[in-house]
């Protein structure tokens with residue numbers, strides 16, 4: 001198993017604890033296909049790789065490397081050992097990973113081990129005469145920055161939900177077992193895992209086309225339900241400010257902003273959110289922004305295409321009713 | 329036990345942050361510099377362990393430009409026992425690889441049982457350094473911890489992964505990173521600020537650490553282009569007079585958003 005394409009791009013796809021591929025795989029393989037020939041690396045514990053390999057091919061991986069003897073109780077290091085073996089074999093032009101918690105850890109360790117140049121939280125990739133270029137959106141989208149590495153294959157983590165391009169499905173992928181030599185690097189132990197059960201049929205926040213977010217202005221966990229009702233009327237994902245998360249209205253995974261998720265939807269609706277600069281950093285690249293806030297001086301209005309100075313508890317129910325009657 | 333906390337000076341996120349369009353580097357004069365909030369939370373994790381376990385030594389470590397000493401001193405004012413500041417002209421524009429090598433070398437020199445860093449900084453948003461440093465030091469890394477328990481020989485906690493919450497643990501020495509689910513840092517009081525002036529503050533250069541920033545065997549990430557996006561402009565703002573919900577629905581319909 002040699003003969004990998006000259007322009008191979010090695011992609012470490014995230015696998016869920018239950019075995020399937022994480023959603024980020026589609027964008028990663030889409031990005032890889034835009035700059036070369038995607039080779040997917042699937043790292044799982046024994047017996048859990050079959051479905052993931054098929055999914056990777058359906059998302060555009062012409063070749064899939066399987067490393068399915070990873071010890072599931074060891075954090076990060078097994079994935080890095082597999083990545084090192086795969087990179088040795090494939091000699092790719094770039095290595096792509098998800099900018100997820102797992103992906104970042106693997107990228108960091110792999111880049112440090114191989115002394116490769118690392119580009120993190122990238123929103124796009126392209127090629128120029130000298131190689132692969134990574135595109136970053138910096139300081140909440142205020143700047144676009146391009147980076148490259150001085151030599152060799154860059155290691156790149158791609159922001160989840162940032163890539164719209166999708167690769168064509170590969171009907172007959174070549175699926176190969178990768179032999180991995182354990183590095184013996186010290187690692188942390190995973191004692192137990194609780195996979196988050198997705199109970200809601202709502203779109204996921206990362207990469208959502210529409211987002212409705214609520215802030216401290218919603219007042220309580222019970223009243224935050226209003227945000228969810230508007231989200232459902234619009235078919236939108238639910239977001240929140242850090243203050244709403246800190247107050248326990250919604251889980252942290254919904255936080256939009258500087259230290260939460262960065263979104264770039266067609267429509268962003270901010271309910272009872274003041275628009276602190278750290279919140280705006282995660283949403284100001286949205287196409288259209290709508291805000292409802294009872295304080296006419298709230299900074300969120302500085303970035304809103306349509307602002308309503310009013311009370312969310314009166315304006316939003318009326319808005320939901322109007323949307324529902326338009327949809328009839 | 330010796331706990332080393334990695335801290336970073338960043339442009340205050342409450343102000344406008346600027347990049348130099350020529351170099352792609354942070355324009356440090358454009359905004360006020362502060363200790364990154366996640367760094368304060370990391371210091372707090374170490375200090376609250378030290379409060380309950382006399383004999384714990386807390387060191388703050390930062391790689392930062394010369395002018396950052398005051399920010400690093402805030403860690404001392406909060407209660408850390410000593411500070412190490414790596415500063416060198418060769419570090420201007422350092423990428424994550426070089427930064428990790430420098431911090432790993434500094435950690436070897438200082439010695440540690442536990443290293444605590446933030447999960448992501450508010451300026452670089454990289455979130456890779458703890459894992460990189462652990463790799464270079466060949467110690468376990470337990471990142472993105474929402475809760476931390478430290479014992480004589482282990483560190484463990486709840487780790488917020490992407491699709492799951494997990495319990496992880498590692499034998500010491502180890503590197504961990506913490507999330508903003510952990511408590512805010514304490515405010516330095518007057519006594520702390522006065523005491524900080526007398527605490528050990530070591531300044532270290534690349535030569536002291538034996539690091540060549542231009543080592544030919546390491547590939548580095550470099551900025552090759554920067555552009556500024558035009559700021560967003562405010563649009564229509566109406567005051568609700570009883571029909572704002574309907575007007576808003578109309579706006580959404582006109583823009584094909586419903």
Ligand SMILES: Cc1cc2nc3c(=O)[nH]c(=O)nc-3n(C[C@H](O)[C@H](O)[C@H](O)COP(=O)(O)OP(=O)(O)OC[C@H]3O[C@@H](n4cnc5c(N)ncnc54)[C@H](O)[C@@H]3O)c2cc1C
Pocket residue numbers: 214215216217218240241242243244255256257258259260261271272273274275276277278279282292293294295298310311312313341365366450
């Ligand atoms: C390092 C750092 C990182 C941060 N990261 C983030 C981040 O990722 N995301 C984030 O969101 N924040 C972040 N913050 C916090 C940020 O500074 C703000 O504190 C936070 O965004 C405020 O949330 P809020 O707008 O919900 O609350 P508030 O600022 O309290 O605003 C509530 C708003 O609701 C309005 N309101 C109240 N009642 C009603 C009503 N009935 N109808 C209509 N309007 C009403 C009020 O007028 C007010 O404007 C960060 C801060 C720091 C220092």
